[in-house]
Amino acid sequence: MKRKNIPVEFVYQLFALIISVILVHAVYVSVVRPNAAEVIVEQNERAKENSDFIRERSTWVLIKDFEQEACFILMFWALAIMGYKSATILSERKLLDVDLVQIAEGMRILPEDTREFSRQVQALPDEQRTMVLPRALLNALRRFSTTRSIQDVSSSTHTIFESEADRLESELSMIRYISWAIPSIGFIGTVRGIGEALAQADKAVQGDIAGVTQSLGVAFNSTFIALLISIFLMFLVYQIQLLQERLVFDSENYLDDKLIRHMKSD
Numbered sequence: 468m469k470r471k472n473i474p475v476e477f478v479y480q481l482f483a484l485i486i487s488v489i490l491v492h493a494v495y496v497s498v499v500r501p502n503a504a505e506v507i508v509e510q511n512e513r514a515k516e517n518s519d520f521i522r523e524r525s526t527w528v529l530i531k532d533f534e535q536e537a538c539f540i541l542m543f544w545a546l547a548i549m550g551y552k553s554a555t556i557l558s559e560r561k562l563l564d565v566d567l568v569q570i571a572e573g574m575r576i577l578p579e580d581t582r583e584f585s586r587q588v589q590a591l592p593d594e595q596r597t598m599v600l601p602r603a604l605l606n607a608l609r610r611f612s613t614t615r616s617i618q619d620v621s622s623s624t625h626t627i628f629e630s631e632a633d634r635l636e637s638e639l640s641m642i643r644y645i646s647w648a649i650p651s652i653g654f655i656g657t658v659r660g661i662g663e664a665l666a667q668a669d670k671a672v673q674g675d676i677a678g679v680t681q682s683l684g685v686a687f688n689s690t691f692i693a694l695l696i697s698i699f700l701m702f703l704v705y706q707i708q709l710l711q712e713r714l715v716f717d718s719e720n721y722l723d724d725k726l727i728r729h730m731k732s733d
Contacts, residue, residue: 483547491540503531534656534689538649542696545645556710559598563721575731581612599631600718617730628719635711646700653693660686
């Protein structure tokens with residue numbers, strides 16, 4: 468029975484999520500919430516002593532709630548995934564500086580010559596041979612050997628790079644989902660905070676507005692932090708998308724320049 472291999476990227480994403488949860492929660496339990504509680508107690512005491520006291524916005528209070536903690540967990544998880552994808556793209560870009568097929572300027576490749584050049588590509592290490600550029604080179608050489616048509620090779624190569632662009636785009640779906648989920652979690656905090664404020668409306672009517680203001684703080688703080696994180700992540704997503712598009716475009720140009728223009732059919 469064949470054993471199925473678990474994708475490395477899936478394992479990486481799973482462990483990245485676990486580590487993100489552990490680290491962020493540890494920081495919240497040991498640093499953020501104790502400091503936030505201390506600030507709130509101090510501000511409440513000063514407000515009792517001085518009716519004109521204006522509460523200053525504290526960073527600890529701003530990020531103390533569960534919604535903000537969840538947003539930071541998702542943010543670091545998304546950053547870990549983007550780091551993995553960026554490293555993969557950069558490693559593939561390094562091949563653009565290498566002559567994967569040794570063809571001298573002015574040399575012409577006939578269909579009978581493709582086997583020798585295919586061996587050069589197949590001699591690459593396994594992790595490089597599975598990258599888009601070596602795969603496209605092998606496909607072009609095999610196509611030329613079979614069809615003996617340069618036009619067919621060019622069309623087939625273009626199709627490969629189009630499908631590669633679609634694949635890379637689809638792999639960003641998880642990061643896009645996280646970028647969408649973060650503002651949604653912020654809105655959950657808004658609903659929770661407003662609900663708590665409405666539940667304390669009777670106290671506010673009697674003149675005690677401390678609970679209401681604190682609950683409204685939860686509502687607005689969660690949305691504020693979530694939107695800031697979402698804006699930051701979406702900027703990085705578009706930067707990675709740009710890197711991917713450039714990789715596909717430059718790889719196609721590499722193939723045209725280094726291989727296809729040297730081909731000569733009978």
